[in-house]
Amino acid sequence: MNKLSIVVSLVLFAGILTGCTAQQETEMEETVTEEPSFDELVAVIHPTEGNEVEGVVTFSRTDEGIRVVADVEGLGGMGRHGFHIHQYGDCTAPDGTSAGGHFSPREMPHGAPTADERHVGDLGNLTSNEDGEADLDFVDPVLSFDGENSILGRGVIIHAGEDDFESQPTGDAGSRLGCGVIGVAQTE
Secondary structure (H helix, E strand, O other): OOHHHHHHHHHHHHHHHHHHHHHHHHHHHHHHHOOOOOOEEEEEEEEOOOOOOEEEEEEEEOOOOEEEEEEEEOOOOOEEEEEEEEOOOOOOOOOOHHHOOEOOOOOOOOOOOOOOOOOOOEEEEEEEOOOOOEEEEEEEOOOEOOOOOEOOOOEEEEEOOOOOOOOOOOOOOOOEEEEEEEEEOOOO
């Protein structure tokens, strides 16, 4: 084999290796940059110490925003109860304080769920009937399953008192009756 044949063979071999490496890098980048996509999230609410609140809150992706459906019981009779997404998906403290404060990635003031300036986690109030049960169904245009406003892995807290939408930073909603962590829902 002459020197020219050897050089040509080495150049071709190097080109093949470079092509394979570039293709592998592209495939790896595509794999790494793909984020999982979920259409539904869920939080199962468990009572904090000394309380009886239980329920399920589902979050579903719609064209208008995230649909929030809550079905809660054990609220102890008629009343209004602050309902918020909190910073951490941590319900380990007996009083629910391990969930942190209201979820507010842009550090906005507390407000009503319809306010222009509000915490991302400000969902308003649950209104319970005489049996201590509350249902809620609405679409929130601020919540998200990804990006800065992602609620995945955050906590849901149900408070003892009514959120007044004005007192900073919590709406003066009182102690935490129940806590749940927002996770990926099993869908069929």
